[in-house]
Each structure stands twice: as structure tokens, then as C-alpha cells.
Amino acid sequence: MGEQTVPKKKGTAVYLLVGLLILGLIVGFAVGWLAKPSPPSVSPSQICAIQKSKFTNPPPPNQTVTIIYGFDANYPPFTYILPNGTAAGFDVDVMKWIAQKYNWTLVFKPWDWSTIVTALVNGDIDVIMSGMTITAQRSQQVWFSIPYYSYIHEVVTRSDVNLSLEQILNSGQPIAVELGATSDEWATKLLNEGYRFQKLGLDSYTAATEAVLKGTAIAMITDSAFFEPYLRTHPDAAAKLRVVSTLGSYESYAVATRPGDIWLRNQINAALSELMSSPMWDQLLEKWNLK
Amino acid sequence: MVSLGLLESYLPYMLEGVLWTLALVGGGLLLGFAIGLPTAIFRVYGGKVAKTIVDTYVWIYRGIPLIVLLFLYYWGIFPIVFGIKLSAMTTSILALGTRDGAYQSMIFRAALEAVDPGQMLAARSLGMGRWEAVRTIILPQALRIAIPGWTNQYAIMLKDSSICFALGVVEILTRTRYVTISIGSYFIPYLIAGILFIFLTYGGTKVFNILYERVQIPGLVGGK
Numbered sequence: 001m002g003e004q005t006v007p008k009k010k011g012t013a014v015y016l017l018v019g020l021l022i023l024g025l026i027v028g029f030a031v032g033w034l035a036k037p038s039p040p041s042v043s044p045s046q047i048c049a050i051q052k053s054k055f056t057n058p059p060p061p062n063q064t065v066t067i068i069y070g071f072d073a074n075y076p077p078f079t080y081i082l083p084n085g086t087a088a089g090f091d092v093d094v095m096k097w098i099a100q101k102y103n104w105t106l107v108f109k110p111w112d113w114s115t116i117v118t119a120l121v122n123g124d125i126d127v128i129m130s131g132m133t134i135t136a137q138r139s140q141q142v143w144f145s146i147p148y149y150s151y152i153h154e155v156v157t158r159s160d161v162n163l164s165l166e167q168i169l170n171s172g173q174p175i176a177v178e179l180g181a182t183s184d185e186w187a188t189k190l191l192n193e194g195y196r197f198q199k200l201g202l203d204s205y206t207a208a209t210e211a212v213l214k215g216t217a218i219a220m221i222t223d224s225a226f227f228e229p230y231l232r233t234h235p236d237a238a239a240k241l242r243v244v245s246t247l248g249s250y251e252s253y254a255v256a257t258r259p260g261d262i263w264l265r266n267q268i269n270a271a272l273s274e275l276m277s278s279p280m281w282d283q284l285l286e287k288w289n290l291k
Numbered sequence: 292m293v294s295l296g297l298l299e300s301y302l303p304y305m306l307e308g309v310l311w312t313l314a315l316v317g318g319g320l321l322l323g324f325a326i327g328l329p330t331a332i333f334r335v336y337g338g339k340v341a342k343t344i345v346d347t348y349v350w351i352y353r354g355i356p357l358i359v360l361l362f363l364y365y366w367g368i369f370p371i372v373f374g375i376k377l378s379a380m381t382t383s384i385l386a387l388g389t390r391d392g393a394y395q396s397m398i399f400r401a402a403l404e405a406v407d408p409g410q411m412l413a414a415r416s417l418g419m420g421r422w423e424a425v426r427t428i429i430l431p432q433a434l435r436i437a438i439p440g441w442t443n444q445y446a447i448m449l450k451d452s453s454i455c456f457a458l459g460v461v462e463i464l465t466r467t468r469y470v471t472i473s474i475g476s477y478f479i480p481y482l483i484a485g486i487l488f489i490f491l492t493y494g495g496t497k498v499f500n501i502l503y504e505r506v507q508i509p510g511l512v513g514g515k
Contacts, residue, residue, distance in 0.1 A: 015337055019344045022330075025389070026351065074472040081469040083300035083306070085461075110469070111459050115362075119459075122366065123376075206472045236476060 035102040054126065057125025066105045069095055070125030073110035074204035077229045078253075081110065090288040091129045094148070095255075098271040106137040113203075114180035115208065117141055120256060127190070128256040133182045135251075143259045147252030148276060149290070151225035153186055155244045158212060161219070165245040168219045174200035176208035176217035183208075183221040187245055205230075213240060220232045221247065229289040256286055270287070298479055301470045305483060307397035308463035309491065315383055315462060317494075327395025334396065335403045336425060345396060352393035357454050358387045365458055367470040385457075391448055398440035402433040430475060435506050442499035446492050463487055465489025 059065050071079040071087060079089040087108045099106045111119050119125050121141055134144045155165055155175075163171065169190060174193040179201040187199045200217050202208050205226045211217040224246075231238040255272070257265045275281055285291035334345040352360075369375045370431045377385070406429050414424035456465035467484040471477045 015333065015341050022344050022348045026347065073469045076472060080473050081304075081466075082473070083297075083304055085304050109459065110461070110465075112457050115457065118366065122370070124379075203468065204472055206475060207477070209476060270331065 027109055042290055045229040047159065051260045054123065055257075055260045055264035058263050064105055065102065066107060067099065068107045068109050068124070068126045070109050070111045070116055070119055071127050071130035072113040072116065072135055074113070074206065075097060075131050075226065076206070078225070078234075079129075090284060090290060091131065093284055093287070094272075095127070095129050095182045096273065098268060101271050101274075102267060106141055111180070117256070120258060123258075126257070126261070131253050132256050133251050134254050135182065135185070137185075138256065140145065142256040143261075143265060144254035145265055146272055147254045148272055149225060149253040150250045151222050151223045151248070151253070152250050153221060154227055154249040155219055155247060156209075156212060156222055156227060156241055157219040158245050159242045163244075169195040171218055172196050172198070172285075173218040174211075174216065176200045176202055176211040176220035177201060177220075178205050178208055181205075182251065183223065186221050209237065209241070213237060220242065223251075225253065225290070229243070232289045297474050298470075301474065302483070305463065305470060305480070305487070308461060308466040311330055311380075311460060311462040312449070312452055312491065314380070314449050314459065315387060315455055317443065318384035319387030319391050319448050322384060323391030323395045323444070323448075326389060326392025328399050330392065330396040331399030331403055332425060332430075336421065349393040349396055352390050355390070357386065357390060359450055360390055361458055364390065364505050365457075377436050379455070379460050380394065383452075383455040383458060383460050387448060387452060391444060394444055394447075395441070398437050398444065399433065401440070402437035403429060403500050405436050406432045419494060432508065434506060435503070438499060438503040438506070442503075445495050445499065449488065449491055449495065463502075 002259060069087075070270070071089075071091065073079060073081045075089070077089055078091040079087060082088045087110070092108075095106065098104075100128075109125050113130075116125075116128055116130075117138060120128055128142070131149075132138070132144075134147060138144075155168065157163065157168060157287075168175070175186045175187060175197045177199060182198075183205070184201060187197075190201065191197070197218075200208075200211060202211060205222050208217070208220040208222060209227075209230065212220045227243075231241070255265075255268050257268070282291065330345045330348065333341040337345075355363075361383065364386050365377070365379070369377050370384065373391045410428055410432075411424055414428045415421070419427070452462060453464035455462060456468065459465075463484055472482045474480070
């Protein structure tokens with residue numbers, strides 16, 4: 001006599017329930033995995049039609065407006081974190097000024113830069129103001145405010161590296177960039193043009209600078225908005241680094257909002273215009289070593 | 292050179308991350324337990340269908356990297372399929388827990404199978420029902436046997452939890468990253484983070500070891 005000789009108890013309902021739960025998870029996976037946004041079946045003129053969003057229209061009077069402010073906590077002097085865990089930086093000061101002007105409540109939400117646009121589109125955050133460059137690619141998903149700061153991309157190496165731009169780009173050695181940033185796009189563009197180097201994607205420009213200083217990368221692609229204030233605040237690093245060349249033309253930072261949030265964007269644009277034409281703007285630029 | 296005063300000012304911020312990490316690990320382990328134990332029982336004592344279902348679940352979840360699972364849950368499965376908007380923290384615990392459930396299922400399965408099959412036969416011959424025998428005879432032993440494997444799972448999850456930074460959960464590593472950028476130095480903040488993880492791993496495994504010693508049965512696997 002053995003285990004198999006004992007009649008089985010009824011457990012079918014439990015098995016079925018668990019089976020259904022697990023099957024649900026599997027189906028969920030499959031659908032989530034396969035669900036891709038289908039191409040729009042509308043004419044190009046209709047694509048520009050704005051979808052109603054959280055801040056398309058002005059909120060009712062006396063209603064508190066809460067804006068979830070998404071930022072990259074790894075981008076000083078524009079956005080970073082203080083020891084008490086609060087956000088600081090030039091962009092943070094500007095956003096606080098705008099919020100104060102309209103009596104908005106700001107909720108600060110640090111977000112990983114590589115997925116921040118998806119977070120905005122998805123509604124996890126309402127605005128991005130964190131040194132975000134206006135690019136054609138991003139403009140397909142988000143709409144930008146008026147530009148508020150201009151910069152240019154730079155290739156930076158150590159002072160003891162006596163190579164030209166062409167030699168660096170054809171050295172076959174690692175060149176550091178910030179993943180998901182415009183420097184990343186520049187590296188990809190240069191590689192597509194036939195230059196021979198390895199792209200070393202790091203999580204911040206600070207990490208890229210560290211890689212160049214430590215010799216793990218021969219150079220980095222950065223932008224003057226980060227690099228110039230960095231040199232002013234790190235004189236020891238300034239002596240060891242040099243700008244080899246600039247890349248492309250000047251680009252601009254702007255505040256990103258969802259395309260449908262017309263009211264919010266108009267409010268931000270009006271406030272930015274007012275602030276940028278006031279003496280306060282220069283004071284803020286000086287405060288954060290951006291002038 | 293790192294300003295030690297500046298670094299010191301960031302220490303409470305980094306230490307606060309321990310709470311978030313423990314919340315992720317605790318939530319993940321509990322959910323993993325809630326999934327892993329029943330699935331292991333179904334896998335061992337259920338029929339062919341139950342076995343296939345559990346094996347498929349384990350196969351899927353063991354094959355998907357955690358970061359992919361996080362993004363699938365956060366931006367795909369919950370909002371699109373179920374129409375639910377979950378917070379980053381809840382999503383992280385769900386991802387850690389459902390993935391850990393697959394691993395814990397294997398741990399409990401091995402523990403259940405480690406109990407002498409003769410005990411089940413003896414219990415059944417005494418007139419016990421199948422479920423009653425599992426609950427009162429097999430499970431109390433299997434749970435004790437599973438503790439070392441479970442301890443290891445705690446240590447693994449502790450380190451895996453750091454990947455939740457991708458959704459903005461401000462656990463230890465996310466905070467360390469922010470601090471490195473703010474003070475412009477990498478070595479000491481990451482050294483502190485490493486020490487914190489060592490303490491958490493050591494502390495947690497010590498607790499599980501004490502538990503194991505308290506509940507072990509003389510003569511049973513590992514029992515003195």
C-alpha cells in the first residue's frame with residue numbers, strides 16, 4: 001500500500017483558482033509585452049490636435065493647484081539634492097519662483113533621467129525643469145516652454161592629453177557621455193558618421209568628468225551649462241582638464257510639459273518672460289555660477 | 292578632496308534610505324512568501340496541471356531581469372492591462388515579491404521534498420487527510436528546513452532592491468548617487484553605502500540564523 005492508493009481529496013477548486021491567478025499573470029505579461037502603440041490612423045494635420053490633459057484649462061477659482069515637478073537630482077547646478085533631502089539648484093529656484101507667483105503647491109519628485117519623458121507623458125510628473133534641451137525627438141512627445149538658457153556641447157579631455165578632436169574621436173578609446181542626455185545623442189551621431197571610439201555611457205556628467213580625470217575615458221562629451229559652473233566650483237579639476245573643441249551650435253533649455261497642458265504652459269511662459277526680464281534673473285544666474 | 296563636513300551633513304539623508312530599503316525587502320520577502328509557499332505546495336502535492344502552472348510561473352519570473360519586470364509592471368501591465376495606477380514603491384514591492392515568489396517556490400519545494408515521504412504515508416495511514424498531513428506534519432518541518440535558503444534570499448533581495456532607483460524609489464543606493472553628485476566625489480559615499488549593505492546583510496542573516504537555531508529539530512536536517 002502506498003500514497004497512490006489513498007483516495008484524493010477534493011482540491012480542484014483551489015487548484016483552479018490558483019491556476020487562473022497565475023494564468024492571469026501570464027496573459028497580463030503577454031499583453032503588456034505585445035501592446036505597442038499603433039501608428040496614428042489620422043491625417044498629419046490631425047496629429048497636431050491636442051489631447052485634453054490635466055492642465056488644459058484653468059482650474060476652478062479657489063482650487064489649489066498642485067504641480068508635480070520632476071527633475072534629475074544628478075545635474076548640478078541646475079538640479080540636485082541638499083543634505084536634508086530637499087531639491088536645490090538654478091532650475092529649482094526658478095520653478096519655486098513661478099509656483100510662488102501663482103500660489104501653486106510644488107511636489108518635488110526626483111526621477112531617473114533616462115525615463116523622465118515617459119514619466120511626464122504618463123502623468124507621474126507634470127513638468128520637467130532640469131536642464132532639458134529642446135530637441136526634435138523630445139518635441140514629438142512633450143511640448144516645451146520658451147527657452148531660458150543656452151549652451152554648447154564640448155569635448156573635454158585631460159590637460160596632459162595632446163590630441164586633436166579628430167585624433168580623440170578616432171582613438172578607439174572610451175569617450176564618456178551621460179546616458180539619455182544630448183551628449184549621448186552626440187556620441188551616437190558621431191559614431192554613425194564613422195568615427196572610431198567607444199561610447200562610455202554613465203549616469204551623470206559628474207561621473208563622466210570623474211572617468212576622464214581617473215583615465216578610464218580619454219575624453220567626454222559634455223555641455224557648457226554643466227561644465228563651466230563645474231570648473232568654477234572645482235578649481236583642482238579645472239587645472240587638469242581642457243576643452244578640445246565645441247560640437248555643433250548653441251542649444252537651449254526649456255521647461256517640458258505634456259502637449260495637452262496648454263494652460264500650464266502658458267502660465268509658465270508668462271512667468272518665465274517676467275522673471276527673465278527682471279533683475280532677479282541675473283541674480284539667480286550669478287548665485288549658481290551660470291554667468 | 293571630499294569635504295568631510297559636507298559628507299557628514301549628508302549622512303542622515305543616506306541613513307534614511309535604510310528604512311526604504313528595508314521596506315522594499317520586507318514587502319518583497321513577505322509577498323514572495325505568500326506566493327512561494329502555496330505554489331510550492333501545489334507543485335509538490337498538486338496534480339500535473341498544478342505542476343505545469345507553477346513551473347511556467349517559475350520559468351517566466353526567473354527568466355526576466357528585475358528591471359524589465361519593474362518597467363513592465365509600472366508602464367505596461369498595471370496601467371494598460373489592469374487600468375491601475377500604482378505608486379513606484381508599490382510597483383517595486385510587487386515586482387520584487389512576484390519575482391521572489393518564483394525563487395521562494397523553489398526553496399520551499401526543495402524543503403517539502405526533503406521531508407521523508409514515509410511521513411506522509413504514515414500520516415495518511417493514521418487517517419489524516421492530505422491537506423491536514425501537509426499542514427500539521429510536513430509543513431512544520433519543511434519551513435524549518437527552508438530557513439537557510441530563505442536567509443540567502445533575504446541577502447539577494449537586499450542587493451536587488453537597489454535597482455528600484457529606476458522608478459525613483461529613494462532607497463540607499465539612489466540617495467548615495469545623489470550625494471556623490473552633490474559633493475562631487477564617489478569613493479567615500481559608495482564606501483558608506485557598501486558598509487550599510489554589509490551591516491544589513493549581516494544583521495538580517497544573523498536574525499535568521501538565530502531563528503533557525505531556536506526552531507531546529509534535533510535529528511532533522513541541520514538539527515543538533
